[in-house]
Every structure is written in C-alpha cells, then in structure tokens.
Amino acid sequence: MSIVLVTGGAGYIGSHVCKALASSGHRPVACDDLSRGREDHVRWGPFEQGDIADADWLASVFARHRPDAIMHLAAYAEVGSSVTDPSPCYAANVSGTLAVIEAARHNGNCPIVFSSTCAVYGDAPALPVTEASPTAPVSPYGTTKLIGEQVLRHYDTAYGLPSVVLRYFNAAGADPDGEIGERHATTSLAIPKAIRAALGLGPVFKLFGTDYATADGTAMRDYVHVADIADAHLRALGHLLAGRGSLTLNLGSGRSTTVLELLEVVEAVTGRPVPVEPHPRRSGDAAALYANIDRAADVLGWTPGKSDLRSIVASAAAWIEKSPG
Numbered sequence: 558m559s560i561v562l563v564t565g566g567a568g569y570i571g572s573h574v575c576k577a578l579a580s581s582g583h584r585p586v587a588c589d590d591l592s593r594g595r596e597d598h599v600r601w602g603p604f605e606q607g608d609i610a611d612a613d614w615l616a617s618v619f620a621r622h623r624p625d626a627i628m629h630l631a632a633y634a635e636v637g638s639s640v641t642d643p644s645p646c647y648a649a650n651v652s653g654t655l656a657v658i659e660a661a662r663h664n665g666n667c668p669i670v671f672s673s674t675c676a677v678y679g680d681a682p683a684l685p686v687t688e689a690s691p692t693a694p695v696s697p698y699g700t701t702k703l704i705g706e707q708v709l710r711h712y713d714t715a716y717g718l719p720s721v722v723l724r725y726f727n728a729a730g731a732d733p734d735g736e737i738g739e740r741h742a743t744t745s746l747a748i749p750k751a752i753r754a755a756l757g758l759g760p761v762f763k764l765f766g767t768d769y770a771t772a773d774g775t776a777m778r779d780y781v782h783v784a785d786i787a788d789a790h791l792r793a794l795g796h797l798l799a800g801r802g803s804l805t806l807n808l809g810s811g812r813s814t815t816v817l818e819l820l821e822v823v824e825a826v827t828g829r830p831v832p833v834e835p836h837p838r839r840s841g842d843a844a845a846l847y848a849n850i851d852r853a854a855d856v857l858g859w860t861p862g863k864s865d866l867r868s869i870v871a872s873a874a875a876w877i878e879k880s881p882g
C-alpha cells in the first residue's frame with residue numbers, strides 16, 4: 558500500500574483517480590481548495606483543504622501523511638477563460654505547481670505524476686501527435702502546463718526528482734459505477750454541455766467554429782474516458798515506485814472526433830436532438846488534435862479500453878440524469 562497525495566482530489570478527474578487508488582489498495586489523500594472541487598466527492602481517504610501555492614500548508618500536509626508519491630492534478634483547467642483572464646491560471650498552474658514540486662524536492666524527492674494536456678501541442682503540424690511532436694501552445698492554459706513540464710524536467714536533471722508527465726487529451730465520461738462524475742457549478746466542456754442541451758437541462762449548444770480545416774469544418778478532438786485516465790495513474794505510480802525514471806506520455810483514445818460527430822453520438826445516446834447555434838471560434842482553441850498512444854502502451858501496458866465514444870457519452874449522460882443539478 559502506498560500513501561499518495563492527490564492534489565485536485567475533489568475535482569472531476571482527481572476524484573476518479575482517488576477511487577482507483579483506493580480500489581487498488583492505496584491510500585489517497587485528497588488535497589484541494591474546493592475552488593472547483595466538491596467535498597462530497599472525497600470518499601476514498603482523508604481530505605486536506607488548502608491552496609497548493611501555500612508552501613507552509615503543503616509542508617504540514619507532507620509532515621502529517623508522509624506520502625510515497627504525489628499526483629498533481631490541482632489546476633485552473635479551462636482553455637477559453639485562460640485567454641480572457643490568465644491571472645488565476647498562472648497562479649494555480651505556475652506558482653501552485655512550483656510549490657508542489659518544491660515540496661516534493663524537500664521531502665526526499667517524492668515522485669510526481671503530473672497532469673499535463675494535449676493543449677501543450679497547440680496547432681500540431683501533423684496528426685496524430687506523438688510525444689516528440691513540437692510543443693507550441695496557443696492558450697495561456699497550455700503555456701502554464703508546459704512550464705510545469707519544463708520545471709519537472711529541470712528538477713529531474715539537477716536534483717534527481719522523478720516524474721511521469723501525463724498529457725491527457727479530452728477527459729470525458731463518468732465513473733462506470735455511477736458514484737462520481739463531472740459536476741462543476743458551471744462547465745465549459747463540450748460533452749456535458751451537449752448532453753444537457755439535448756435533455757433540456759441547459760441552454761442551446763453553442764458550436765464554436767464551423768470554418769476549421771477539418772472534414773466538416775468543426776474542431777477535432779480525442780475524447781478519452783476518465784476511468785482510463787485513472788488507470789494510467791496507477792500504472793504511472795507503479796513505474797515511479799519501481800524506480801524506472803521520468804517519462805512523458807500521451808493519454809488519448811487514439812481516435813479523432815469532430816464536434817459535429819460528437820453531437821451525432823450525443824443524439825444517438827440520448828435519443829433526442831441537440832439544439833445547436835453556430836458561433837465564431839473560441840479563443841485559445843486548437844483546430845485539431847488526436848493522440849498517438851503507442852508509448853503509453855509500450856511503457857505502461859496501458860490501453861484505453863473504456864474510451865469508445867458511445868460508452869463515454871453514455872456514462873456521462875447516465876451521470877447527468879442521476880445528478881442533474
């Protein structure tokens with residue numbers, strides 16, 4: 558059994574990671590300021606409430622729990638609003654991440670699994686993107702995540718701090734047991750917005766951008782089930798605790814989906830039309846991204862077994878119907 562600090566453990570992906578850790582016999586300690594997370598989604602271990610940028614608080618959490626590893630998911634995670642209001646994004650993702658990394662360094666080089674994103678690639682020149690593709694983020698959000706990656710790389714070289722950087726593509730879906738799912742006070746994400754529009758629980762779906770250079774003119778993404786992402790965290794933990802060294806890995810389904818294709822699946826799953834309103838492109842959005850996932854398969858033996866789009870949308874719809882508020 559390992560003790561694992563999970564920053565952002567009350568958030569969407571972090572709560573699924575905590576559940577997966579506990580299901581595998583580990584002890585997750587959720588660390589979250591509840592700015593976007595929910596305390597009622599912390600169910601699989603102790604909860605520590607605080608701001609990751611607060612070095613004294615982090616030191617006390619390390620002293621209380623003496624973790625074997627950290628999974629660092631706490632972040633400001635919205636692409637669009639990072640463009641209009643970058644300040645909170647830099648505070649959490651740069652100052653906060655540096656404080657977490659410093660705490661790890663001062664606690665015996667505690668290994669870190671870091672939540673990065675496909676947004677570090679920006680508008681990739683070739684698809685699918687591999688981990689060796691150039692990084693050129695087109696949003697403050699992507700830039701802050703790339704800075705976190707670079708700090709980790711430099712700290713490994715200089716101080717021997719090991720890390721696994723997981724570049725998730727678009728995390729989606731909900732816990733297959735229906736216990737938890739995405740439940741922000743407001744969401745910016747395409748799948749919950751489309752489902753809510755179809756079910757009459759939210760406004761008409763604003764389709765951001767119909768003039769991209771894709772087959773149907775809408776942006777292309779790679780949606781990967783949150784349960785598959787959680788599974789990759791367990792494998793990354795095993796890798797680090799076995800002393801196998803630092804890594805950077807894409808986590809996607811390996812398949813591309815345009816926004817219009819996504820809406821078709823939402824309509825098929827819910828049995829209802831999605832009311833759609835075309836809008837200009839959203840600032841900070843890349844045109845098209847999907848992942849080459851060979852490295853995660855080779856190194857961690859990971860496959861995104863739950864990530865076919867219909868299963869993703871069905872699990873998200875079941876969660877929204879169960880917990881519509």
Ligand SMILES: NC(=O)c1ccc[n+]([C@@H]2O[C@H](COP(=O)([O-])OP(=O)(O)OC[C@H]3O[C@@H](n4cnc5c(N)ncnc54)[C@H](O)[C@@H]3O)[C@@H](O)[C@H]2O)c1
Pocket residue numbers: 564565566567568569570571588589590591592593594595607608609610629630631632633634649653672673674675724725726727728729
């Ligand atoms: N959702 C996606 O598709 C996606 C894709 C790629 C990467 N990621 C990354 O995955 C991680 C989790 O994302 P999510 O979708 O679960 O978002 P989320 O907002 O649900 O989770 C982030 C959590 O961090 C907490 N938090 C934010 N700032 C904090 C701070 N200063 N101190 C302590 N806690 C703080 C929030 O309260 C929240 O619970 C983020 O790092 C995000 O950048 C997400």
Ligand SMILES: O=c1ccn([C@@H]2O[C@H](COP(=O)(O)OP(=O)(O)O[C@H]3O[C@H](CO)[C@H](O)[C@H](O)[C@H]3O)[C@@H](O)[C@H]2O)c(=O)[nH]1
Pocket residue numbers: 634635636637673674675676725726727728745746747748750762763764765766776777778816839842
């Ligand atoms: O109401 C909406 C919401 C989204 N979209 C479009 O749907 C696609 C997916 O958008 P999401 O907001 O669901 O996801 P993003 O790709 O913007 O962002 C997500 O994936 C990113 C990586 O691309 C980040 O890591 C980020 O944390 C995570 O929220 C984009 O083309 C977006 O413009 C719409 O058309 N209408």
